[in-house]
Amino acid sequence: MRKTSARLLALLSLLQARRDWPGALLAERLDVSPRTVRRDIDRLRELGYPIAALKGPDGGYRLGAGTQLPPLLFDDDQVVALAVALRTAAVTGAGIEEDAVRALATVRQVMPARLRHRIDALQITAVTRPRTDLAPQADTEVLLTLSTAIRAREILRFDYRSPDHAPDPSTSPPRRAEPHHLVTWGSRWYLVAWDLDREDWRTFRVDRLTPRTPTGPRFTPRELPGGDVTAYVATRFRGAHHPDGTPAWPCRGEVVLHLPATEITGYVHDGLVEEVSSDRCRLTLGSWSWPSLAALIGRFDVDFEIVGPAELTEAFGRLGKRYAEAAARSTSSNAPRTSGTTPLDTP
Incomplete structure (x- = not known):
């Protein structure tokens, strides 16, 4: 016992x-x-x-959770799990690095030596994509305010600035939304909410958001597209738009590839693949130019039909002509000679 x-x-x-x-x-x-x-x-x-x-x-x-609750006690596994979570938060961004470092130092100080050695052996290096290395971070107080509104199911009023300038609260009416979820993506925090003025789902960058008080009345949560936040975010972040709703690529097109969806899904990291039949799939992809998009699609090296738009069809035509002319020039320059000698003819 x-x-x-x-x-x-x-x-x-x-x-x-x-x-x-x-x-x-x-x-x-x-x-x-x-x-x-x-x-x-x-x-x-x-x-x-x-x-x-x-x-x-x-x-x-x-x-109970009374105001006089003594310090909580943890077993060894719980202490290690808490320290790992704090160390991970300290290096992976999301705007709470400094708080996580201080909390980890506090926890480590009261750990027994046998646990300190285990935690000190854990070294984590965060590798982020270059475009998010300098991403602005969300304020911890703002995150707490949003979390409280989500938990209480209260309509949120807030100012939302564009990438170029901040709104003037004296002249700009606040945005109104039903907050549903806080998510992280690419070292940034986002608020998934139903925009009451635009009557549509929106994803707001938290570092551009300034909550107003008090919050509004309570609301009944709506069902997210896809059924849950994971499905919604996976679709939203898949390349059609940046998480804040702005287009991710200036040029987007659709084709039907003569390949099963399962064979190309692993090679499409910023597009949408939909199964059409057992040997066909619809690919929606974006790029910085129409010729670039056509070249990206051509890399699959299979037959396909162009769904649209017309700019993509024109880009394929221009690339096809250019490739055909290049192949003809290459064939002409490499044709065998019909007269004269070559070094191989010389004894």
């Missing part, structure tokens, strides 16, 4: 893991009798932990 101190720590850890615990289940998880559980609950109460008894056939317990 565990020592009393270790058992109390395990009991406290279980009480923190879920809202309500039946007494019999606690006894089973700790491998002790229900009487021992009751005795350990009394000891935790004496230490200042607000644990309420639940009525019912089997009885139960709930750990």
